[in-house]
Amino acid sequence: MNYIFLVDCNSFYASCEMIFRPDLAGKPVVVLSNNDGFIIAANSQAKSLGYKTIEKPFFMLEQQLIKDKVEIFSANFELYGAISKRVMRLLSELSNRIEVYSIDEAFLEVSFNENQLLDIAFYLRKRILDEIGVPVSVGISMTKTLAKAAMEIAKKRREGVFYLKPDQHDVLSSIPVNDVWGVGQKYGEKLIKKGVKTALDLSRLQELWAREHMTVVGLRCVKELNGVPCIKFDSVPQTRKTIQRSASFGHLVFTLSDLKKAISIHCERAGEKLREDKLLSLGILVHIHTNPHLEEPQYGRSAATNFAIPTADTPTLIKYAHKLLEEVYLPGYRYLKTGVLLFDLIEEDMAPGNLFRQPYIDSKEQKLMNSLDAVNTGLEQGTLAFASSGIGENPNKMRQSKRSPRYLTRWSEIPEVKAK
DNA sequence: TCTGGGGTCCTAGGACCC
């Protein structure tokens, strides 16, 4: 019999920070988003003080956090990514049917006897905690949606593991419909209005209604809650379809030239990602918009175009992006945010030939980009940069006053251990 | 009075996820 395990790291970012700070054990810890905008992770102690993720902006909570003696960290995604890799590597020792679903969770498909399931989950949990230092919860069931539901229960239990058998109506009726995977705010409101309040109610919803009001996504959700697998298991990671880089400015920006610098930096980062994944892009989109939280004239627009040949060459990205930016830019507005999106990505070796133009692969541009990446990954990101991104200034500069060291990925930030 | 049918592609917007 095949079962789905869902392994999810508890308050992942906060747990990562605590690995290197044993002095924080038992204390409330939160991690902030880029720009120190929101809380994006809170450990159980912080949650029990009432702190939730993505609720109120950090600046409105800061005083209370200090009063509550909560340890505050700025996001350190380089560290979290490195720890995530370790967790996933360990999990893949257990099953080669693994789908890494996000930075902190993975589905495993396993065929064991039912009476072995809990033992395996406990074993896995202990190994990840002992060897990596991250606590995880494990939800087990027959479909992904039910495994997610099992996870909701597992998270609330001290042992951190739960097996949801098919037709366990008492359990499904204890899960609010809003907590079901695939039900967000809008669908949640619709469902409650219709009297569908729990996962059990949802599993009994007429399929036609689900199809009509929640598209095929809703229909799949209902079927999965009834133990019918509808969401396929992707053990081979799909190549990504888009790469986005965008950010809010620390302060509002008026001028085309400031926007150009920001866009230039986004192109640098997007290009790095493209080459890291050995992909080429066929198209690029640029967007800009004003601050919707302010009561002043609003404006936002995007524009897209295709490249002459599939490329991963940063100067080309910048050239096209700047042209698009000039198309969408209107003077007189105060801009908050801008970004680029690369789409129609293909793998390097799948690039179609072109009779009239030299392909990017094996070009001198590619060699230059490879050298650039070697310097920037070996040293500090941005060691080598483009003049169009501005020199010694970064309009995208993030507020991140409380970032921990990148213990695992920078030699200069490696932890020091002193013997007494 | 009555104004094809079917297919594809593109885009914008909505909904969801972490």
Next chain:
DNA sequence: TCTGGGGTCCTAGGACCC
């Protein structure tokens, strides 16, 4: 002063083609 960022999938409507 300060309100995240990066993804996926689905749908409807318009343009266009034969």
